[in-house]
Amino acid sequence: MSEAQGFGTVDGMAHSHLAEMLDLDADVLHQYHHDLITWISSLTPDRPLIIDVGAGTGTGALALARRLPDAQVVAVDVSEPMLEHLQHKAHELGVADRIRTVQADLDQTWPALGPADLAWASASLHHMADPDHTLAQVFAALRPGGVFTVIELDSFPCFLPDEAGAALEERCHAVLAEKRAEAGMHIGADWGLLLAKAGFTVEAERRFDIALQAPLPAAAGRYAQVSFQRMRDGLEGRIDAGDLAALDAISAEILDRDDLTVRATRTVWLARRPRTQ
Numbered sequence: 001m002s003e004a005q006g007f008g009t010v011d012g013m014a015h016s017h018l019a020e021m022l023d024l025d026a027d028v029l030h031q032y033h034h035d036l037i038t039w040i041s042s043l044t045p046d047r048p049l050i051i052d053v054g055a056g057t058g059t060g061a062l063a064l065a066r067r068l069p070d071a072q073v074v075a076v077d078v079s080e081p082m083l084e085h086l087q088h089k090a091h092e093l094g095v096a097d098r099i100r101t102v103q104a105d106l107d108q109t110w111p112a113l114g115p116a117d118l119a120w121a122s123a124s125l126h127h128m129a130d131p132d133h134t135l136a137q138v139f140a141a142l143r144p145g146g147v148f149t150v151i152e153l154d155s156f157p158c159f160l161p162d163e164a165g166a167a168l169e170e171r172c173h174a175v176l177a178e179k180r181a182e183a184g185m186h187i188g189a190d191w192g193l194l195l196a197k198a199g200f201t202v203e204a205e206r207r208f209d210i211a212l213q214a215p216l217p218a219a220a221g222r223y224a225q226v227s228f229q230r231m232r233d234g235l236e237g238r239i240d241a242g243d244l245a246a247l248d249a250i251s252a253e254i255l256d257r258d259d260l261t262v263r264a265t266r267t268v269w270l271a272r273r274p275r276t277q
């Protein structure tokens, strides 16, 4: 998607903010990420080749490279700034020699990337213009028997524990969901069905319900603040003045709150390219 190129925006969000939010997401939802990486990395053969589809800042690519010391990882994204961020972190973590970045618009014809043992797409498929095209390209990039892990959000995280705050978040998320649907994004698509249609065998569908209670890790306040700013930017002109003022008031004091929770859900589909195709 062309708006994601250069220093533009993704889903209405500046790249620098999105990059920070992706890193905070992995940091704050640490246990979920740990469980997921443990599960998926147990399915790979020795010396796997892994493709991270829409890698962003590399939360998946880097975690897989660290967990699987003999893996080679190809991290693909349309955004050069995201890939630079990823490379910088790969150097810091000592895995840069096993991570290759490829800048490509995956809505177009894909560069040769495989044959891979594992393809990983976390919160990226819903951005693609044509999911059928993307799934066909992933299928072709996998070796027969290779695994495809799709991770998608059902909704964005919620933080406020009180009834009025939770209701405000719910109203805001509903408006943002409408806006994304109007923009043609595929949040909430039936990935199991689409994967099967593309020729994959869907072996598992697993939902992670994340509910972190206070006291939260230090990064959680900033995660909430960035999430609220993102929500606020996307809602200008779409919700009434009272709700906008309430969002501003909450954002202004969110770093001082000690009662925040983090409520999020992720669904993971585990699909395989059949061994005979």
Ligand SMILES: C[S@@+](CC[C@H](N)C(=O)[O-])C[C@H]1O[C@@H](n2cnc3c(N)ncnc32)[C@H](O)[C@@H]1O
Pocket (backbone or CB within 6 Å): 001, 004, 010, 022, 053, 054, 055, 056, 057, 058, 059, 060, 076, 077, 078, 079, 082, 104, 105, 106, 107, 121, 122, 123, 124, 127, 128, 129
């Ligand atoms: C919400 S981020 C998810 C990043 C990462 N997978 C994660 O879980 O943290 C979506 C990523 O998909 C990338 N993206 C969106 N459209 C793309 C396209 N057409 N081709 C390649 N990458 C794309 C964006 O640049 C962004 O880095």
